[in-house]
Amino acid sequence: MNSAGERARAFVDEVLIPCEVQAELGRISADDVALIRREALAREISGGLHAREHGGQGWTHVEWFLVEEQFGRSTNALSWHVPTAYNVLAHGSPEQIERWLKPALRGELHDAYAVTEEHAGSDPSGIATTATRVADGWRLDGEKWFVTYGDVAAVFIVMALAPSPTLFLVPADTPGISVVDDPPFTHTYPHGHPTIRFDGVLVGEDAVIGGVGGGDDLQRAWFAEERLGIAARGCGAMLRLIEETTAWAIAREQGGARIIDHQGVAFPLADSAADAAAGRLLGLEVARLADAGEDPKVVHAKASMAKLFVSEAANRCADRCLQIWGGRGYTRTNVAERFWRELRVDRIWEGTSEIQRLIVARALERRGVQRVLW
Known part of the structure; x- marks a missing residue:
């Protein structure tokens, strides 16, 4: 096991596992969450594959696998409190990286990936959410299901047809975004997977990540x-x-x-x-x-x-x-x-x-x- 894996194993044993039963019973405290984030950053086991200049560790995939393996030893998804971000954000513009990726890797915000829909689950080709050009950017219309972190996210990564599949970064406080369902699930993870509706949500040209059609x-x-x-x-x-x-x-x-x-x-x-x-x-x-x-x-x-x-x-x-x-x-x-x-x-x-x-x-x-x- 490499040094990152060893650090991750100690972190899981010393920080995460002691919180498991309390998390299962819904009693994990804000202090516990703050401890998880603080220790993960201090032990340099957060942000795995992301570049060091962005606040990640710049690991190889093998190193990252060994750390993720250790995170898997704990239950209740307590490792979800470890600062990280979806790999999509690494493909953003310098402005997008400064606004979303770097704060996420510092543990200051969460992103959420919104792709699944009522009629587009395992087959994303069935996506119906649209992105329509308007004077100063785009209007998004559609509904996304099972949006992990959707209850705590600061930004949504939204897949929409523009008319070809395109990803958009949409701040969670943008007018027209609403939670229409927050179903309870079998597991007792700390974050939900709500249904999010985008109803005439207006974003600028700078909301596109990876290019139109990318x-x-x-x-x-x-x-x-x-x-x-x-x-x-x-x-x-x-x-x-x-x-x-x-x-x-x-x-x-x-x-x-x-x-x-x-x-x-x-x-x-x-x-x-x-x-x-x-x-x-x-x-x-x-x-x-x-x-x-x-x-x-x-x-x-x-x-x-x-x-x-x-x-x-x-x-x-x-x-x-x-x-x-x-x-x-x-x-x-x-x-x-x-x-x-x-x-x-x-x-x-x-x-x-x-x-x-x-x-x-x-x-x-x-x-x-x-x-x-x-």
Whole structure:
């Protein structure tokens, strides 16, 4: 593990994990949140892939993967309080970087990515939000669903048709923006995923990021990074689950023997260990290829493969571990129960498992089997 990964592991053990139960019960304090942000900045584990001149760490993808893996060892998405920003902002103009990216990496604001719609979920080609030219810029009209961080964001990154897919940076206090729904979700993360309506929202020409019509390329890079990040955090979750459940199985005795000596306990742990090791190797290979400058479309396909495998494997691991813990595993103070709920969404967001399978299958056809597999 590199030094960044070591710092991240200590941060998770010393700062995040002690907050987990309080966060689960809705009792995490503003002081706890401030501590998470302050310690993340002081330990230099925030802003990972972003350039140092912008306030990030300038890590390689491999270094970033190892840090994200450690963040995945904690539940309740407490690592969401670590200052960061979506990779899209790095493609902004100098003015956009000064206004949005640098403050985000200092922990002063949050961005939110608004792409999903009622009729455009895993298939973003169905987006109906429009951007219409007006005298001094653009008018945005549409509704976005499941906008993560949408309840706390200072700026929305909005995908709209102009008429080709284009990304816009829209300040959250712009007239015409409203929250039309804030649904409760299975997990107890600190931020919501509300439905946001843009009704005649006026922005200037300087709101466009990545150029008119540049939305698809930026979004493909965003999806690849997000999917690899999900794989990294899933690997960390499996590590934590297997560590704590193995320790429990060794210490727990039933019928005069340790429960780990029973195949019904030992075999699920062994299967989970194989899943975790395979997923980690796959994720690290994708990160290595990204660092080596491999064809972005190949990296995109392999990131989908990593997200697919790890998200499915982590769900299996959480279910097995909860079963091994027995009744204790069904309590909200137990790590297996929390991961059992929290990991479920990884098979859905940033593209469902079914969409990842389609992406991988198409890559086999278009890029060739060997490029996708090796």
